[in-house]
Amino acid sequence: MYQPGELIIYNGEGVCRVDCVGPVDLSGANKNKLYYTLQPVYREGKIYIPVDSPVFMRPVITKAEAETLIRRLPEIPGEIYENRNLRMLNEHYQELMQTHDCEDMFQLIKAVYAKQREMQAQGRKPGLVDERYMKRAEDILYGELAIALDIQKSSVPDYISSVLDG
Numbered sequence: 001m002y003q004p005g006e007l008i009i010y011n012g013e014g015v016c017r018v019d020c021v022g023p024v025d026l027s028g029a030n031k032n033k034l035y036y037t038l039q040p041v042y043r044e045g046k047i048y049i050p051v052d053s054p055v056f057m058r059p060v061i062t063k064a065e066a067e068t069l070i071r072r073l074p075e076i077p078g079e080i081y082e083n084r085n086l087r088m089l090n091e092h093y094q095e096l097m098q099t100h101d102c103e104d105m106f107q108l109i110k111a112v113y114a115k116q117r118e119m120q121a122q123g124r125k126p127g128l129v130d131e132r133y134m135k136r137a138e139d140i141l142y143g144e145l146a147i148a149l150d151i152q153k154s155s156v157p158d159y160i161s162s163v164l165d166g
Helices: 063-071 086-098 102-121 128-149 153-165
Strands: 007-010 014-022 035-040 047-050 057-059
Touching: 007 035, 007 128, 014 128, 063 102, 063 128, 063 153, 086 102, 086 128, 102 128, 128 153
Parallel strands: none
Antiparallel strands: 007 014, 007 057, 014 035, 035 047
16 A cells, blocks of 8 residues: 555556545545545646555656666667557557556657658658657656656656766
C-alpha cells in the first residue's frame, strides 16, 4: 500500500502524489473501503481510487534508474512501425503505452521521431496518430523523469541531450 506523500505513476495520468489513504465521503463510494486520494502533479484535480483497484499503479523510478535509462537510450531500439491501418497503428502504440515502462515509452518516441524524419525527407506530413502518441509518451515519460531527476519537466529534453553529448 502506498503512503501519503509518495509519488506514483497512475495508469494513463502519469505522476501523482498520494494525498491520503482512507474512506472517502463521496456519493456512491463504499464507506467501508479504503481509497487513495491522488493529486496529479501536472494538472489540477483529484483522483479517488480504491486501494484494491486493478488499475495500474507503481512507484516513480529513482534518480539512479532514470540516469541509467538515459545513458542506455542509444541502445533502445526505435524501429519504425509501418501500418496504413489506423486501428492497427493505434493498437501498436497503445500496447507500448499500457506497459507504463519508461523504456517502452522511449522506444515509441524514438520510432515516431525516426518515422517523422523519413516522411519529411519524402516531402510528406507526419501522421496524426503518430504525433498524438509521441506527444502523450513524452508527456508521461518526461513528467516521471523530471520528478526522478528533481528538474523541471521542460528541462528534460535538454538534460537528456547533455547526458548523451557529454
